[in-house]
Amino acid sequence: MECRPLGASGAQVSRMGLGTLSWGTGTDAEEAANQLVAFVDAGGTLVDTADVYGDGESERILGSLMADLVPREDIVLATKAAARRESGPFGGGASRGSLLAALEGSLRRLGVDHIDLWQVHAWDPAVPLDETLSALDHAVTSGKVRYIGVSNYAGWQLATAACGLRTTRIVATQTEYSLLERTPEREIVPAAGHHGIGLLPWAPLGRGVLTGKYRSGTPADSRGADPAYGGYVDHHRTDRASRIVEAVATAAEGLGTSPLAVALAWVRDRPGVVAPVVGARDATQLAGSLAAEELTLPEAIRGALDDVSLPADDGATARSGAADATDPNEDSP
Known part of the structure; x- marks a missing residue:
């Protein structure tokens, strides 16, 4: 699989x-192991x-797999914190106390001494931005x-946020x-382009809709049929x-x-994108995403998809935004 710089950083x-x-x-855990090995x-x-995925169980499973199955050094490990508000003296969210406590919890569940990419999961209007950024600076130093x-x-x-960090930068x-x-x-x-920040798209398959699985109905084993994910x-x-x-x-x-593969290749090669983040129910489903690595869309098809997907209410804005963005991957292999 091709590698790209992680924004304006030395990481690939x-x-x-x-x-x-x-x-x-x-x-x-068994199916997670199959996915990780295939990937x-x-x-x-x-x-x-993220620390909230499965209330921490996702991190625990990944940590056990790095200990027993896939070497830690083969993985660029990314996790997140501050997705929810909580009771208590620090209030959860992106407060300094909550963030640094969440970092310690993630390190413990993952069984590692450092995290490669630590992300603030959501903007927190209840906490001064300087406080959040000071915690991020401290985590790096x-x-x-x-x-x-x-x-x-x-x-x-x-x-x-990109202008507020003192000893590190958002990548x-x-x-x-x-x-x-x-x-x-x-x-x-x-x-992101202006500040040298790479894009990591989530839901690059349109929450599964772009796979075509819902064209003629809702499959019984799909997320669309699950009350928890239907909306x-x-x-x-x-x-x-x-x-x-x-x-x-x-x-x-x-x-x-x-x-x-078409939908994934389209977003993967948009200006500024480093890596779409794909999820899968099992290793067989993941194999479909991995197959997109071999696909580069012809310019005519890319242009047709650009046109049909352009938002009608602000098409000119969307088109110019994509064209003017600085692509941190333009010099990558």
């Missing part, structure tokens, strides 16, 4: 990341988790974190980005989405590949 990561949201809930065998390095990232920040939040930002969700091109993509999937089950899904399916048929 695979141009696809493995997400572990379902580990410890819908994916048990690493394919040349993947970036593995992304203490040696417990190598690089800093954020997740789900708006463009202005990303730019403000990555996670945001939902796909053919069905191109709003990051308005502000997040330009802000999450339905967010992208619109008339506009249906037109985009049909265009992706047509492109896949013409290229002799899957809609999944």
